Amino acid sequence: MNPNRLWNIVNYLLLGMAAVLFVVPVLFMVVGSLKPEGRVLSEMGSLRAVLPTDMELQNYRDVFARIPFARYLWNSALINGLIVGLGLIVNALAGYALARLHWRGREAMLAVVLALLIIPFEAIAVPLFYQLSALGWRNDYLVQVFPFVANPLAIYLFYSFFLGLPRELEEAARVDGAGILRTFFAIVVPNAKPVFATVAIVSFLLYWGMYLWPLLMTVDEAVRPLPLAIATFYTLPPVQWGDILAFGVMMVLPVLVIFIVFQPWFVRGVATSGLKG
C-alpha cells in the first residue's frame, strides 16, 4: 500500500472520529427528546441512547404545557432579529468608515475596536448593568438589544472585507455622481453579500444562547428569551430530562434554519477572493 493512501485512511479515520464526537450529543438530544421520561437516563449506557426506538411526542407536549414556549420563542426571535438586523447596518457602516473614509482619529478608533475584541462580555456585564439601571432601562426588549448592536468583531469583519474590495468600483461610482452613502448602498453592499452572511450567522449564533445578560436585566416572563426558560426545567421539580431535551431540540432548530438560509453566501464568501473584471 502506498504511503499516500495510508495517510488518507488515517486522515479519514481521525475525521470520522471527530465527526462522531460532534454528532453524538446532538443525536442523543434528538433521540432522547422522543423517548418516555423513564428511558432517557436508563438507556444512556447503551447504543439505544442514539438509536430511535418507540418514539413519542409527549415531552414536547410537556414543554408547551409547562412554559409559554411560543412567547419565549417570539422574544428570542425579536431580540436576535433586532440585534442582527440593526447590527448589519451599524457595523457595516462603521467598518466602511474605518476602511475607506479619511477622518481624524481613524487609526485610534481602529485600535480601540481591535482592543475591544479581546474583552469578554462578562467583564463589563456588571458595570453595564449599573449604568443602564441608572438610566431606568430594565426589564424590556430595548435593554436586551441596544448594548449588542455595535459589535467589534462584526466591525472588524466588515472592515477587512471592505479593504479587500477593488477601490476603483467606488471611485467610479463617486465620479458617476453618487455620494458616499449612495456609493455604499448601491455599489459596496451588493458586492459584499458574503461578509453580510458571515456576520449575520456569527452574531446570531453569539446571541441566541445569551443567558447572563437577560438574567441580570429582566424579571418578567413577557420579555425573557428562550435560554432563561430552560432554568424552569432545572429548578422547578420534577426535573424531567426528556422535557429538557425536547426544549433543546426546539431551541436549536432556528439556528439550523438561519444557517441553511445564509449558508450559500457564507461558503461563497470563503471560496471567492475578489471581484475581477
Add this chain to the structure above:
Amino acid sequence: MSCVTLSNIDKRFADGTQAITDLSLAVEDGELLVLLGPSGCGKSTLLRMVAGLEFPSSGEIRIDDTVVNDLSPQQRNIAMVFQNYALYPHMSVWQNLAFPLKMRDMPRDDIRRRVQRVAERLSLSELLDKQPKALSGGQRQRVAMGRALVREPKVFLMDEPLSNLDAELRLQIRQDIARLQRDTGITTLYVTHDQVEAMTLGQRIAVLRQGVLQQLGSAHELYARPANSFVAGFIGSPGMNLFQTPLRRDERGYALLIDGRPLYLRGGGYSEKVLSVFEGKTLQAGVRPEALRLTASGKDDFFGFSVTLSGVERLGHEVIVHFPAINRGGGYEAEHSARLAYQDGLQIGNDITLGLAVEDLYLFDPDGRAIARS
C-alpha cells in the same frame, strides 16, 4: 464646452511622498491632452486630482472658471474611464450605462433614450442585458467608454484605458477613441505610459517625470526639440542615445570628444557665442538612433566611429543594432542603438562603422536642459 486649468499644483501624500511638484497646465476646450511618463511619475495622481479622488496639497484646479479644489467628484461633472474598467459587477450593461444618469435623477424616458443612443454609437445594443463578467476585454472597455460618455460630461478623464487589451484591439480602440473624441469634442485628459499611444492620440502631450512637468508640446515638438535630456531619452523608440562629453575649443573651433576623437560642431547649428558659455564643461550630447547610418569610413560629411554589435533586432523593413555606449562610463546607459535600413548579414560581434552628421547632434547643458540652436 470647457477647459481645465491646473495652477502650481503640489501634491504630497500623507507618508511624505512628493507626487507632484509645482505643476501648471491648461487643457484647452475640446482638446485631447495626453499625460505621458514612466510609471510612478505622478500622471495618474494628477488625473485623480482633476477627478476629485485626490486633493492637491496646494495650487488650484479650475474647470472653466470654477475652482473645483473643494468640490467632490459628483459636483464636477467629469467622467472617467479606469484602467481595469471598474464596471459594476452586479449590474447588467444597461444598468451600468444608466447608473450615472440615475445618480442625477434624470427622468426614466430620458435615461432610456440616452442609453440607447450611446449603446448604438458604441455597438453595445446586443449586449445590454449581459453581466460584465460575460463580456470580452474589448467589450468591457466599450461599456466603460459608454458609461463615461452617456452623461455628456464637461471633461473626460482616461487612465491607461488600453493597457489591459491585446495589441490588435489596442490599435483599433485607439482609433475609436480618437474618432469619438473628435466627434464629441469633449475636452479630454488621457494618461498613458505608452509613447506610441500618446503620439497618435494627443493633440498635445505633457511629459512628466517624478511629478515635474518636463515639456508640453505636440508629438513632433517633443521629438524634434526635446526640452531636456530626459524627454530626449524617453521619446522615440528606441530613445535618443545620450552620452557625456567635454566641450573643447581648438584652432578648428568647438568640438566634442567621442571615444577620444574630436567631433567639430561647426555646421551643427549651435552658435559660438552659446557654446562659449560651456567651454571646458562636461555636456550631455545625444543622437537619435535613426540619425545614425552605416558608412564606409573616411567619408568627410560624416563623423565615423566603429562599433562592435552587441545585439541585432530585425524588424523586416529595418534593423535595430545595439552596441556599447559612446563614451561609456559616464553614468549613462550601457548600450546605444542605431536604426538602419534592413540589410542581411549584420550579426552580433560584427564590427561596423556608423556615421553621424553634426546637424543631428543635440546638446544639453550639465543640468540636462537643451542648449538652444541659433
